[in-house]
Amino acid sequence: MVEIGELLGILTAVLFGGAILNFCVKFVNRKWVMKLPKESKFKQGYTSVMKFLVKNHRFFGFGAAALMVAHVVVQILFRWVSITGLVTAGLAVVTVVLGVVMFKAKKRTPAMLWAHRGSVIALIAAFVVHVITRI
Ligand code: HEM
Numbered sequence: 369m370v371e372i373g374e375l376l377g378i379l380t381a382v383l384f385g386g387a388i389l390n391f392c393v394k395f396v397n398r399k400w401v402m403k404l405p406k407e408s409k410f411k412q413g414y415t416s417v418m419k420f421l422v423k424n425h426r427f428f429g430f431g432a433a434a435l436m437v438a439h440v441v442v443q444i445l446f447r448w449v450s451i452t453g454l455v456t457a458g459l460a461v462v463t464v465v466l467g468v469v470m471f472k473a474k475k476r477t478p479a480m481l482w483a484h485r486g487s488v489i490a491l492i493a494a495f496v497v498h499v500i501t502r503i
């Protein structure tokens with residue numbers, strides 16, 4: 369069960385990574401790929417990967433949250449109650465809630481986007497502390 373708990377933690381982190389790529393692929397697109405000529409094969413491939421990641425963003429988020437619950441249950445039962453883990457999990461819940469609020473909003477405001485991005489930055493920091501310290 370210990371290995372399963374660790375694996376679930378890693379899978380959770382991978383799906384969070386998939387959700388975070390939403391930002392990264394758009395950033396790279398804005399800075400470089402958009403400037404390539406229309407005929408560029410790379411641009412065409414890149415654009416379809418980007419569309420996939422942006423369209424399925426919420427499912428990466430929900431998937432990560434579901435795996436997170438499994439990780440937490442297994443770790444609490446078979447390892448220990450990690451304080452840094454609980455902080456990370458709390459921030460993940462906040463991120464998902466802010467994401468859902470923005471998704472459902474009739475009009476998306478920059479404040480909504482920044483609130484969601486801000487909680488992601490705090491989430492990444494908490495995750496790094498969680499994995500390094502294991503407290
Ligand atoms: C978003 C939330 C979380 C993520 C992404 C996450 C992810 C991870 C990852 C990647 C590891 C390292 C696995 C390894 O390197 O072997 C880990 C370890 C661990 N996590 Fe979490 N975790 C989260 C929340 C929690 C919570 C809420 C708890 C418990 C209350 C918890 C308990 C633990 C424990 C005890 C370990 C150490 C396991 C060991 O050394 O055997 N985690 N977590």
Ligand code: HEM
Pocket residue numbers: 384387388390391394422425426427428429430432460463464466467468470471481484485488
């Ligand atoms: C907990 C996992 C999540 C992470 C790490 C995450 C991360 C991010 C990041 C970094 C951005 C900024 C992208 C940009 O700058 O354009 C973003 C945007 C956004 N997120 Fe999330 N998110 C998560 C979950 C969710 C969920 C569950 C939903 C909705 C149900 C959601 C809805 C949105 C929306 C609507 C945007 C605005 C930009 C767009 O339409 O792509 N997010 N998210």
